[in-house]
Amino acid sequence: MVYLLDPSNWEWLITGRNARFILEGFLVNVQLALIAMVFSLIFGLGLALLRLSKWRAVVVVTGLWIDLWRNLPLILVILYFAIAMPESWRDAYSSAAPGFLPDVLQRGRVFAALLALVLYNSAVLAEIMRAGIQSLDRGQGEAATALGLTYAQRMRLVILPQGLRRMVPATISQLITLNKDTTLVSIIGIQEVMRQGRILTSNNFFGGVQAPLLHVLLFIGALFIVTNLLLSRLSRRLEIREQQRTGTTLEPVRGLEDQVRTVQAN
């Protein structure tokens, strides 16, 4: 405790550009998380809709695909793509990556990380979205059909607005997990916050003050706690706003366990 709180061990934080150096690394994580989030949400919704398709073969194949990626350890997938991804894919990524991204994120191996993050998270999100859609009363879809709406109209106007609202809490907690998982890309050599932290502690970097590893890691951890708490606050805000607007308490889809149980109960 004395060691942790000793002010001389925290001196690195205010010397030179040390704090800025860590924050720059953290910005890479945040951007990586944002890109992966956008693609995971889009592909997750697509997978969820396919999973609820009326063709049995599509349902089975999508189900297998989702279960495959959901059940593998993410780090295994990241490492596999980092080793096995063909050179041409990486080159295609680096030439296609938009110029506003930082240089670190334009490197070819980022594609391996992004692909793994999106495959894993879109599978998890697809199951959450499916649960949200399936938790709706069947009458909603039937009424929409009876009113003569097409499949696309039914989804866009009736099913998705209600179903997606119910899955906000579960989706946000998955996005928090995604945010934390971006640190795993340090293992395949992408220069993000963990690597910046290691550089800072490995020698007398800016300012000439040796930064103790434990303290640097605590600072990095605090950055994650703050961003993740902001995300969960956002989730609660959305819930409360929804309650005030509709005057009803939302019955959120918390996790897949709830879904399993209701299915068994029926």
Added chain:
Amino acid sequence: MSALLDVLTENLDEFGGGLWVTLRLVLGAFVIAIVVGTMVAALRIAPSVWLRRLGGIYVESFRNIPLLVLLTMAYAGLRRAGVPIDQWTAGIGALGLYTAAYVAEVLRSGVFAVSKGQIEASLSLGFGYAETLRRIVLPQAFRTVIPPLGSIVIAMIKNSAIIGVSLIALNDVLKSARLVQAETFKTEEAFLWAAVGYLLLTVTATVGFRFLERRLAISR
């Protein structure tokens, strides 16, 4: 197909050893997660505001810090600080304490699912706070939380792959696969068998928890 099997049979020692290491890591972390998670859940529902806050701080910190950061703290961080911790303790401890935060949250919601009448009945029978918790509330809470506990354990098995990556001496399933890959250059085969190893563990956990659920289910 036989090439695929050959990679397994020729490196059976590596893969088997990896499975054994992962199994020990997971079992150790599970014990810590349940013990610490129960204590934190007890804090979260304690009658004192300060104790509840303490539990809240534990949950929010361990749930929101990436596991890789915790693992690096637990081994490299503590070593640099002069604490002679070994890699097993660091790996099991970090994974266990991380998972404990999730266990605590699930247990807390399970405790709230126990009806208030049970607690009132127990208190009126003369049981103290600790005894009510231990004899009346927790046994019932544990039962209702078995399905979500199962998915936490499965997530923990998958998360254990991060230990082998960040701590050098622990050759778990993923690390063994990487060693085999580096030796034989059979990338697809090595990673496929690692995936099978993890699936073996997660499927066993799923079946085990489903069995527990059926055995202990309370009909309401």
